[in-house]
Amino acid sequence: MGDIAGVSAGHRVVDAGCGVGGGAFWLVRNRSARVHGITIVGSQAARGSRLARSRGLDGRVSFTCQDYCRTAFADGTFDVVWARESICHAADKRAFLDEAHRLLRPGGTLVMADYFRTARPLGPEGEDVLATWVRGWAIPDLSTPREMTQSTVEAGFEDVVLRDITAAVEPSLRRLHRIVKMLSPGAGLLHGLRIRSAVQQGNVAGSAAIWLALRRGLWSYVILSARKASRPSGHPSP
Numbered sequence: 077m078g079d080i081a082g083v084s085a086g087h088r089v090v091d092a093g094c095g096v097g098g099g100a101f102w103l104v105r106n107r108s109a110r111v112h113g114i115t116i117v118g119s120q121a122a123r124g125s126r127l128a129r130s131r132g133l134d135g136r137v138s139f140t141c142q143d144y145c146r147t148a149f150a151d152g153t154f155d156v157v158w159a160r161e162s163i164c165h166a167a168d169k170r171a172f173l174d175e176a177h178r179l180l181r182p183g184g185t186l187v188m189a190d191y192f193r194t195a196r197p198l199g200p201e202g203e204d205v206l207a208t209w210v211r212g213w214a215i216p217d218l219s220t221p222r223e224m225t226q227s228t229v230e231a232g233f234e235d236v237v238l239r240d241i242t243a244a245v246e247p248s249l250r251r252l253h254r255i256v257k258m259l260s261p262g263a264g265l266l267h268g269l270r271i272r273s274a275v276q277q278g279n280v281a282g283s284a285a286i287w288l289a290l291r292r293g294l295w296s297y298v299i300l301s302a303r304k305a306s307r308p309s310g311h312p313s314p
Contacts, residue, residue, distance in 0.1 A: 077158065080239075080301045081187040083107040087155040090114060090179060092144035092172070093162020097124035097137065103158070104136045112154075114142040145171040152181040159188035167216045169224065173231035183306040186233060189241075189299045193218040198294055205289050212282020221298060233302035242297045246290070253287040256280060 083089060085108035091100045094113030103109045115121050124139035142148060144159070145166060157176040166172050176186050197203055210218060219227070221238050228236045260280060289295055 077160065077187045077189055077299060078103065078107055080237075080299060081156045081158065081185045083109050083156055083158075086110065088112075088153065089156040089158050090147075090149070090154045092157060092159040092176070093165065094120070094124065094139065095162075096120050097127055097139060099158065099160050100124070100137050100139075101127070101131065101133065104133055109156075111137045111158075112149075113137065113139045114144055114147060115139070116141065116143055145175050147175060147179065149179055151178055152184075154179050155181060155184050157184070157186045157188075159186075159190070161190055163188055164190050164210075164215045164218060169219055170227045170231065173227055173233070177232045177304055180304040182304060184304045186228075186302045186304075187299065188301075189297070191215075191218055191295050192221050192224065192298050193295050194220070194293055196220050196223070202289075202292060202294050205285055205292065206294050209282045209285035209289050212278040212280070212285065218295060221296070224300060228300065228302050232304065234305050236300065236302040239299045239301075240296050241299055242290075245297045249287055249290060252283055256283045256287075260284065 083103060087107070087109045089100075089103055089109045089111045091097075091103070091111055091113040094100050094115050097113050100111040100113040103111050113121070113124055115124075118141045121139040121141045124137075125134075128134045128137050128139070140148075144162070145168065157179055159172075159176075163169055163172055173186075180186065193206060198206060206218070210216070225236050225238065264277070264280075286295075
């Protein structure tokens with residue numbers, strides 16, 4: 077993602093859906109970027125801020141609790157909008173794209189890595205498997221690559237490129253599948269005893285379903301990149 081977006085020293089990057097800051101810290105250390113991470117989870121923003129201070133990165137990376145579809149930043153604040161496995165959680169993905177376009181300076185880059193359904197519809201059985209996964213992971217729905225490309229263009233972006241890197245995430249998901257197989261019986265028992273919540277149990281079910289969905293070709297993992305035009309359309313060079 078860093079190479080695709082061309083992130084380099086001094087670039088202003090907003091990490092949309094930053095979690096506790098793993099991607100943001102990587103960008104600061106490896107690309108010397110200035111990063112602002114945003115998340116709707118207040119405890120994540122607080123933990124990211126503590127980690128930044130403990131790692132001596134305070135001032136180069138910052139965190140706030142904000143909705144990436146409606147931020148408080150001014151127009152054209154950032155060189156790069158970065159989103160890693162976060163936009164899948166947006167109920168209105170077009171709203172994120174519109175906000176990303178607003179936040180970027182002319183010529184700025186959007187780069188996002190995320191899950192995409194391979195078709196709509198997938199057939200009744202395929203939809204059931206996909207629903208078990210996304211529901212357990214608090215994902216409203218997945219876009220198809222075509223749907224996301226169309227929405228990105230409609231939001232005003234140019235040079236939209238999708239790169240399918242599903243093979244790169246398969247090893248980690250295979251490990252997750254093995255872990256879930258070992259832990260599922262115990263997790264089910266604890267849920268039955270009301271020691272684990274329905275949300276926790278749904279996450280386990282989703283973690284099992286994602287591997288089945290992958291094996292059936294129901295989703296792909298894609299890096300999407302796009303560019304905001306250097307000049308507004310309809311305004312030729314002087």
